[in-house]
Amino acid sequence: MTDDRxxxxxxxxxxxxxxxxxxxxxxxDHVPDLKAKPVGDCLEIVGELERRCPGFAxxxxxxxxxxxxxxTR
Numbered sequence: 593m594t595d596d597r598x599x600x601x602x603x604x605x606x607x608x609x610x611x612x613x614x615x616x617x618x619x620x621d622h623v624p625d626l627k628a629k630p631v632g633d634c635l636e637i638v639g640e641l642e643r644r645c646p647g648f649a650x651x652x653x654x655x656x657x658x659x660x661x662x663x664t665r
Contacts, residue, residue, distance in 0.1 A: 600647070600648075601652070603645060604641075604645045604648055604652065604653075604656050605656055605659065605660065607641065607644050607645040607656075608641055608645075608653075608656035608657045608659065608660035609660045609663065609664055611637070611640060611641055611644070611657060611660060612631075612657065612660035612661045612663075612664045613664055615631065615637070615661065616664065616665075620636075620637065623636050623637060625637075630658065631657050631658060631661050632653075632654035632655070632657055632658040633654075637657060638650070638653045638654060638657065641653045641656065641657055
């Protein structure tokens with residue numbers, strides 16, 4: 593992985609951590625899938641992460657938000 597790509601992934605992870613904190617703070621309680629599915633399977637959450645940090649494959653967003661939720665607990 594190049595330094596630029598590594599930096600981009602670090603940025604994605606940082607944005608995912610912020611989003612994970614918002615989820616924990618209740619800012620995303622309006623998303624019904626959060627109560628029924630793993631966060632990486634919630635299209636609205638993955639879409640928000642993509643909106644905030646575009647340019648990655650769908651699996652990268654799923655991994656990043658799952659990691660963010662795990663590491664910020």
